[in-house]
Amino acid sequence: MNIIKRTTQAALLGTLASAMAVVQAGNLEGQVLDTNGNPLGGVQVIYTRDDGARGASVVTVFSDRDGSFHFPDDYAERLNSDSDVVARGLGFVQVDRIVDADRRSADMTFVMQAVANQVDVAPASAWLQRIQDPKIKADFIMNCIDCHQVPDSNVRHFAGAIDDLHADNPLLARQQSWDSIVKYMNFLSAWEFSRGARSDDAEIDTDAVYSVENGEEVVKVLSEVFNDRLDHIEGYDWGAPLITTADTAIWEYEVPEPNAIREAVMLGNPAKLLAADVGANRIVGIDVKTGRQRDYEVPTDYLIGPHSLHRGNDGALWVTPLFNNTVARREPDSGQWQTWELLTTEGGGVGIHDLSFSHDHELLTDASGNVWFSDIGNRAVGYFDPESGETRIWNTPVAESRANDSALYGTASVYGLVMTSDQKEVWYSQLGNGVFGGFNVETKEFIGPFVLPDPNTGPRRITISNDDIMYLALYGTGQVAEFDIKKREMIAIHDLPDTGAAPYSVTWDPVREVVWVVTSNADVIYRFNPDTREYGVIPMPREGAFMRMLDIDPATGVLVGSYANIVENVNGPRMALIVDPGDGAYPARFSPATAVAPTISR
Amino acid sequence: MIKVISRLSFYISVLYTLFPISAQAQDQAKTLVTEKMCYACHQQASASIGPPWQAIAARHGARKQVMTDVLAGKIIRGGGGSWGLIPMVPNQRVSEEEARILATWILAQTP
Numbered sequence A: 001m002n003i004i005k006r007t008t009q010a011a012l013l014g015t016l017a018s019a020m021a022v023v024q025a026g027n028l029e030g031q032v033l034d035t036n037g038n039p040l041g042g043v044q045v046i047y048t049r050d051d052g053a054r055g056a057s058v059v060t061v062f063s064d065r066d067g068s069f070h071f072p073d074d075y076a077e078r079l080n081s082d083s084d085v086v087a088r089g090l091g092f093v094q095v096d097r098i099v100d101a102d103r104r105s106a107d108m109t110f111v112m113q114a115v116a117n118q119v120d121v122a123p124a125s126a127w128l129q130r131i132q133d134p135k136i137k138a139d140f141i142m143n144c145i146d147c148h149q150v151p152d153s154n155v156r157h158f159a160g161a162i163d164d165l166h167a168d169n170p171l172l173a174r175q176q177s178w179d180s181i182v183k184y185m186n187f188l189s190a191w192e193f194s195r196g197a198r199s200d201d202a203e204i205d206t207d208a209v210y211s212v213e214n215g216e217e218v219v220k221v222l223s224e225v226f227n228d229r230l231d232h233i234e235g236y237d238w239g240a241p242l243i244t245t246a247d248t249a250i251w252e253y254e255v256p257e258p259n260a261i262r263e264a265v266m267l268g269n270p271a272k273l274l275a276a277d278v279g280a281n282r283i284v285g286i287d288v289k290t291g292r293q294r295d296y297e298v299p300t301d302y303l304i305g306p307h308s309l310h311r312g313n314d315g316a317l318w319v320t321p322l323f324n325n326t327v328a329r330r331e332p333d334s335g336q337w338q339t340w341e342l343l344t345t346e347g348g349g350v351g352i353h354d355l356s357f358s359h360d361h362e363l364l365t366d367a368s369g370n371v372w373f374s375d376i377g378n379r380a381v382g383y384f385d386p387e388s389g390e391t392r393i394w395n396t397p398v399a400e401s402r403a404n405d406s407a408l409y410g411t412a413s414v415y416g417l418v419m420t421s422d423q424k425e426v427w428y429s430q431l432g433n434g435v436f437g438g439f440n441v442e443t444k445e446f447i448g449p450f451v452l453p454d455p456n457t458g459p460r461r462i463t464i465s466n467d468d469i470m471y472l473a474l475y476g477t478g479q480v481a482e483f484d485i486k487k488r489e490m491i492a493i494h495d496l497p498d499t500g501a502a503p504y505s506v507t508w509d510p511v512r513e514v515v516w517v518v519t520s521n522a523d524v525i526y527r528f529n530p531d532t533r534e535y536g537v538i539p540m541p542r543e544g545a546f547m548r549m550l551d552i553d554p555a556t557g558v559l560v561g562s563y564a565n566i567v568e569n570v571n572g573p574r575m576a577l578i579v580d581p582g583d584g585a586y587p588a589r590f591s592p593a594t595a596v597a598p599t600i601s602r
Numbered sequence B: 001m002i003k004v005i006s007r008l009s010f011y012i013s014v015l016y017t018l019f020p021i022s023a024q025a026q027d028q029a030k031t032l033v034t035e036k037m038c039y040a041c042h043q044q045a046s047a048s049i050g051p052p053w054q055a056i057a058a059r060h061g062a063r064k065q066v067m068t069d070v071l072a073g074k075i076i077r078g079g080g081g082s083w084g085l086i087p088m089v090p091n092q093r094v095s096e097e098e099a100r101i102l103a104t105w106i107l108a109q110t111p
Helices: A003-019 A124-128 A133-146 A153-164 A170-193 A216-223 A406-410 B002-018 B023-035 B053-077 B096-107
Strands: A023-034 A045-047 A058-062 A066-072 A073-078 A083-086 A092-102 A107-112 A247-254 A261-267 A272-277 A282-288 A293-297 A307-313 A317-319 A324-332 A337-341 A352-355 A369-377 A380-384 A391-395 A416-417 A425-430 A435-440 A445-451 A459-464 A469-476 A479-484 A488-493 A503-509 A513-518 A524-529 A532-538 A559-564 A574-580
Touching: A023 A045, A073 A107, A073 A352, A083 A092, A124 A133, A133 A216, A153 A170, A170 A216, A261 A307, A261 A574, A282 A479, A324 A352, A352 A416, A369 A416, A380 A416, A416 A459, A416 A469, A425 A459, A435 A459, A469 A503, A469 A513, A479 A503, B023 B096, B053 B096
Parallel strands: A023 A107, A459 A503
Antiparallel strands: A023 A066, A023 A073, A045 A058, A045 A083, A058 A247, A092 A107, A247 A574, A261 A272, A261 A559, A272 A282, A282 A293, A307 A317, A317 A324, A324 A337, A352 A369, A369 A380, A380 A391, A416 A425, A425 A435, A435 A445, A459 A469, A469 A479, A479 A488, A503 A513, A513 A524, A524 A532, A559 A574
């Protein structure tokens, strides 16, 4: 078919379609074309469903190389408006949508036009390419992107508002305005983190947790580097090939506000997404088939602030707190909770961050059944005995080269934690000073510490392979470190395709034998293949896709995560999500309609 | 019908202008001030990031009829230029009704 005939037909169909106000969604499929009528692969087709629709709030698929796409499952509802299903691609805008529908199915053709200005789709990280000095960039990321993306559309809008002032001294206007924003954000974060435990007339402590420490440096970068309206960006690419196929699908489940969704795992039969709300004392349970939500309250009479989630190999859910001393566990069948308020044998408090993950990304205890944790409050690692509650901690050794800087030592928070397959060592990362190390749980001796090149490297969540290779998500510098635990040596530090991506976590995939790298600032999930040292990319279908921990469903290999923008006024998405990479790597195929997350016995 | 409604709303706004806001509206506003985190940038009598409410009332309190809507719009959409070099951030989580309650309350805060 020649192009002119095709587009004329398309235009005619478009006229017919626009007269058809409401069509049945049913079985949704179609194709994506460019304005010359050529098929366009790798374009997202995003179906935003009505409030209360059964199942996910938003379902996204990708066009294949021949431009075709199809949605998994059928949909009972009707499509009400043109914005229900849209196509989205970096460097393109949708210029037409043609719908050919009958009672059971809808066939859609999207026409995409290439555009120079990528402002609608380019992630926040794309703008950070303006910061030339990697050290300044890492410092900036460590200060701001703890909680939300920068510069997201709110930040860019504010840049426009500053420009609208037409001030006599534009630099001064920018400095004063960005300075006010840093103070404003400190207030908001203090507010958010005390939600659920604050009386109505309580004073807000703006210097509380998560306050920006290097305010002046942040203001300097914002004033000098982001010195325009931030409304035009060109030439960004994902930096690695898209690994999406016609079978790739993303299911996003929105959690009604107010909430401070942190991370999510999938458990149970029928499968439920369980999302931690760090601002309240609850886990939000979302039935993946129906989309129905209910809260599971952590039964403590004080706010623990559910933070990190871990799957037990018995299907239990383990919950760690926002840096206080309470661990909670929810039984898989009865839903009964057990909580432990940990005090060391000397009577000291602890500040728990993570429990120790295995290479299956499940909680792994030592041979005696003790649960190991990272202690962010005491810069320590420790364990508790779930039977007796006995708790002990060991303070991590100070890394000599980072010892003289008290500010660095003060932020040397012990963050991620993994356990080796032989259950004899735990390894930890220290977020604030770029250090990591190990601890022998039998001899009670530390291994290391090992110092990463930049104090703002920001190692966050870590993961461990079947062969005890440890991977560290280097948040500040946008890299992944690959460390051989058995040999005690660094294999390599790999730059991500976009070093402004702010990788929050890495998760070893024991079946695919790859590392999934989850980003907070780049709206993508990267897949890193350690054999070929190559990356692949799955773009998320929205801006503000601030992701945290990623879990892998052991039965189907779907990726389970969340968008966890902190601070309500950031207006970012707060969702739990499931990503099927569509690579057929696991024998069982995921479907929300039939999903169970069975316990895998080993 | 439209005429009746517009006349009615005119009388209501005149009433708002003539009489101080009710105790109930006052309570609603105070709750909103806290819930919507206005304190991040504003105080009653002292300058912080943004102007104190008393200063806004002193400048615009005499024109409540017009300024209620202007202020309400500014609360939601943000703005800049009126009080120095710092633009106000938009507050997408404040509804129009809530913004009007807040604006009415702010304009009544004359020192």
